[in-house]
Amino acid sequence: MQRFEYLIKRLVLAIVVILSVMVLTFFISRVLPSDPAAAWAGSHPTAEQIAIANQRLGLDQPLHVQFWRYFTSVLQGDLGTSLQTKQPIARDLRTYLPATMELVFCAMLLAVVVGIPLGVLSGAYKGSFFDHLTRLVSISGVSIPTFWLGLLLQLFFFSQLKILPLGSRISTATAINNPVTQLTGFYLIDTAVTGNWAAFKDTLLHLVLPACTLATYPVALAIRMTRSNIIEVLSEKYILAARITGLPRRTILFNLALKNAIIPTITVLGLSFAYSLTGDILIEIIYSWPGLGSYITSAVLAIDFPVIVSVTLFVTVIYVFINLILDLLQAMLDPRVSLE
Amino acid sequence: MTTTTLSAEPAASPPAVPSERQLIWRAFRQDKLAMLGVLVILFFVLTSLFAPLLTPYPAQGAGAPNIIEKFKAPSAEHPLGTDYLGRDVLARIFYGGRSSLTTGFLVVFLAVLIGAPLGAVAGYFGGRVDDVIMRITDVFLSFPPLLLAIAIATALGSGFVNTMIAIAITWWPWYTRLVRAQTVSLRERYFIEAARSIGVPSFKIIATHILPNVLTPVLVQGTMDLGSAILTGAAINFIGLGVQPPQADWGNMISQGRIYFIERPWFAGSAGVAIFLVVLSFNLIGDALRDAADPRTRRGEA
Amino acid sequence: MKRYNLLILLVLAALLLAQCAPAAPAAPAGEQPAAAGDVARKDIFVYAHPTTIPNLDPSTSYSNDLVVMANCYETLTFYNAPGSAETLSPKLAESWESNEDATEWTFKLRQGVKFQDGEPLNAAAVKYSIDKIRELAVGAYYIWDAVDTIEAVDDYTVKFTLTYSSPLDLVASANYAAWIFSPKAYEENGPDWFNEGHCAGTGPYTIDSYERGSRLIMSANEDYWGGWKEGQFKKVVFELIEDPTVTQRMIESGEADFTYQLPADNLEKIKQNPNLVVYQNPAFLNLVGLFNTVKPPLDNKLVRQALSYTFPYDAFMEGVMNDRATQAFGPVPDGMWGHSKDLFQYSYDLEKAKELLTEAGYPDGGFKLLYTFATGDLDEQTAGELWKAELAKLGIEMELQGLSWEAQWDLSKADPAKAQDVFVMYWWPDLISPLSFLKSMYYSEEEPLFNLGYYKNPEFDKLVDEGDVLTGTDREAATEKFVEAQKILVDDAVSVFFYDSANIHVASASVDGYVDNPAYPHVVFVYDLTRK
DSSP, X not given: OHHHHHHHHHXXXXXHHHHHHXXXXXXXXXXXXXXXXXXXXXXXXXXXXHHHHHHHTTTTSXXXXXXXXXXXXXXXXXXXXXXXXXXXXXXXXXXXXHHHHHHHHHXXXXXXXXXXXXXXXXXXXXXXXXXXXXXXXXXXXXXXOHHHHHHHHIIIIIIISOOSOSSSXXXXXXXXXXXXXXXXXXXXXXXXXXXXXHHHHHHHHHHHHHHHHHHHHHHHHHHHHHHHHHHHHHTSHHHXXXXXXXXXXXXXXXXXXXXXXXXXXXHHHHHHHHHHHHHHHHHHHHHTOOSHHHHHHHHHHTTOHHHHHHHHHHHHHHHHHHHHHHHHHHHHHOTTSOOO | OOOOXXXXXXXSOOOOOOOHHHHHHHHHHHOHHHHHHHHHHHHHHHHHHTHHHHOSOHHHHHTOOOGGGTTOOSOSSSTTOBOTTSOBHHHHHHHHHHHHHHHHHHHHHHHHHHHHHHHHHHHHHOHHHHHHHHHHHHHHHTSOHHHHHHHHHHHHOSSHHHHHXXXXXXXXXXXXXXXXXXXXXXXXXXXXXXXXXXXXXXXXXXXXXXXXXXXXXXXXXXXXXXXXXXXXXXXXXXXXXXXXXXXXXXXXXXXXXXXGTTTOTHHHHHHHHHHHHHHHHHHHHHHHHHHHHSTTXXXXXX | OHHHHHHHHHHHHHHHHHHXXXXXXXXXXXXXXXXXXXXXXXXXXXXXXXXXXOOOOTTTXXXXXHHHHHHHOBOSEEEOOTTOSSSEEESSEEEEEEOTTSOEEEEEEOXXXXXXXXXXXXXXXXXXXXXXXXXXXXXXXXXXXXXXXEEEEXXXXXXXXXXXXXXXXXXXXXXXXXXXXXXXXXXXXXXXXXXXXXXXXXXXXXXXXXXXXXXXXXXXXXXXXXXXXXXXXSEEEEEEOXXXXXXXXXXXXXXXXEEEOOOGGGHHHHHTXXXXXXXXXXXXXXXXXEEOTTSTTTTSHHHHHHHHTTSOHHHHIIIIIGGGEEEOSSSSOTTSTTOOTXXXXXXXXXXXHHHHHHHHTOTTOOOEEEEEEETTOXXXXXXXXXXXXXXXXXXXXXXXXXXXXXXXHHHXXXXXXXXXXXXXXXXXXXXXXXXXXXXXXXSOOSSOSSOTTOOOOHHHHHHHHHHHHHHTTOHHHHHXXXXXXXXXXXXXXXXXXXXXXXXXXXXXXXXXXXXXXXXXXXXXXXXXXXXX
């Protein structure tokens, strides 16, 4: 019962947060010193066109009226129209979201699959050469600017070795001859499900560099966190007791220590999601990846505020939602979490 | 430090017990890598501060173009080559450090300035005040980190100051949380009770007792955050918000150098190396400081 | 135990996935061994396009989408590339005529043309398209402002009645707001349908698929009225890539057949590449710095003239623009009718500048100027940086401020007394006429819109008006008037006329038949090309 109450409480909190986010993003967009109507009207508008645009966008209404319009339309799924392209933003979001999520999930997967085991081993064999090496790699990973790392990797793998493509999700040839059937928008899934193996290979090739670059920070972070968790756990008295009684190291590691490190795994998942989402914007710029990051970047440069506000809102909602799930998972698995 | 002690020892001086601070410092000093980090940071800070004196090309560092010498590869005259306007890259790095480093320091400073007192207030008073403040931090923390900074920076407009404000606005909640947690545990301590019982006003208690005692964890966290602050600042500059040309900043040097990178990697390359070294140093320092501050991980302890 | 299993599962899943990943292929990235039934690379025209294409709706399209639109829609008349004998040639209209004062225009349509949805091209469709464009009032719709009524006299004759004289033959060739599309397709599907990746024009290519922000694929329209020959392209792909690093690699590696907007400093290398051809021709685009003519000291003509002598034109052209531009002769760009190389051209002459400044009462300078430009535009920024350095030599301080276009514009539309001193912007015509340049930027305005130098000269206005009226009836006389008007502007030094842009297009040497046409910037009419 307590768990259920906790769930409800968290849900309500999440909704309150999302509402506040909407208000906040809306008002940020109205703080602008620029003129959305003119931006809408095009490159060389006449005074008349600007007046029409003003009316169309409802900019002549008082602020709270505008917000109400915005709020009600968002609830109906209408996220407004891009000033630059005059296209409905909701449709653009649906197109770009899977591309971004595919990258983000790959990075998260790498963080868990590479980062955690390395962190475990590093912590378990603390002080060894392997540990030092891993620590060096992980601290470098959180210190390097990912957009710069992307450049270096492109230079190396594309220019020098010529084995990986420079950007995009699939090549032109594949798009024409083995086009991907748009089912989920996740190309790995779509191509596998339809048996389109040529496109599957192509997709993987195009995913390697961006996913690895994006995963750098989360993996490094995962290693660091897991390592310090393991060290902390291993130093606890009962582990000591187990060792004294002669249990084999491997048993200790997996059965006792690891179980207690699972909860921090969820924390790692949460953090790697946050940082992947963040770093994704920069990665998409470098690799010409047609996702939300590219979308918001060109909106920023054109000061296309409806887009910036909508993307921020949209991504934040996803972020809140995923964090909610992770928090609930943590609450279910960890008896130490206070359900207050 | 104004920790009031309830018992005053008379004349016979006890053996010198090192204070907490001294212990931390001693442990920190033993970490060779961290000390190396300190040296690297000092190097960059000093070269940025004294840039006009150190480089033979101060005007170029500040932005003056020199078209004839465009795209020169590294040589004796220009150790890191020249950029797309012929400006000496080494000079640009020194001048760029002013922007990048200052952004990092000021962002953390601002975030602490806003966040710490709020956290202290929330932790000390509890109840309604605590709830309100915590809900506000929740809202800010629910944004994916960089995104909110980008949205605010776009609204405020480009520029050095606006970028700092934008990032600081997204960072303060962390410090509020940190300080609040610390305050809650401090609240129950003896000397706070004592001060309250003799009628010291709340804000005075917060200012003179609570804040100084949360200083250490805040400092540690702040140092650890400096690296990330610099990275975030560089990212925002890379996107195109932030410092405007001809002013130099390591982030916008990378974005400007990107299109020439494959043939002429030296200016985007060196800016990236600068960021990497500085952030790495801060992380090493931060790690060592955190290990030193925690008695369990402190070196030199039994 | 459950938590332990979860981890094992994750690890196993990762291993499985790793098994699926193939080894690095031997072929360079991007190439796939062709299977039977694949379209051959030589039959595909790949355009590495460096910006997004915002809007594929022919009734409102107003941007870089032009490159796509020009391949699947057609206009009544066609503006020929410079160097052609005639300015215009027939497209969907076979012939046209007007009355003496150009207030009535009659177009005879080509017969037997079909839209890509099967509907026939007729006068009703033309009327529908243009009426719809005007009704929606977005983008360049105002080029049809003179039109009062459109009448479908018979199936293949369209008559336009105007309220005042206007060169409708020119208007009908415009690159925006002049596409003829199928009324049935528009009515049945609604405007959003176009942006999902569909085309309802009469043109030689139709849209197969469209991945926003990524790629647009077109294939040949079998029933095109112009017919098909051996060697023409079967597919056209637009790779939408905003990163010049990538577009450059694509054209160099042969992955793309055409691109533009490459970093100028990399052009040397590209020109030396035997597999590539660089086309460099004037565009109808120029860069100007409008002086604030109402704010001292720029309200003094002598000061403006002096400043016009301080910009380092040659150094800028050579050092920064290379071949991408030539110094401008006044406000109308090279290649467009109305341009005149007889106009006086200021040069970099600090001595002369000092003389004029002294005459104006500022022998040692001593004033401050604000130069605003668009953030991110390297050329505008560099021009400012170079100019600032020169002005400093005369004791004049110039502050550079990069703003978004909107912010820059806002500042200038507010109070002229508080606005910038130099407003830098690009200008290009919607309608190929000097009017677009002269009227928008220098004609007296009560509320400044684009006349951001706040220039008011009734003599100039009169000449422009006279030229306007003559444009529809006697283009030569109109040209004379416009040149007279430009002389006034140059003498008054209302702006610094930085440069006329050149378009630099890079194409694969294996493609034959490309001709630069600045009236349709960056457009490749793929129908006219063949693979060697």
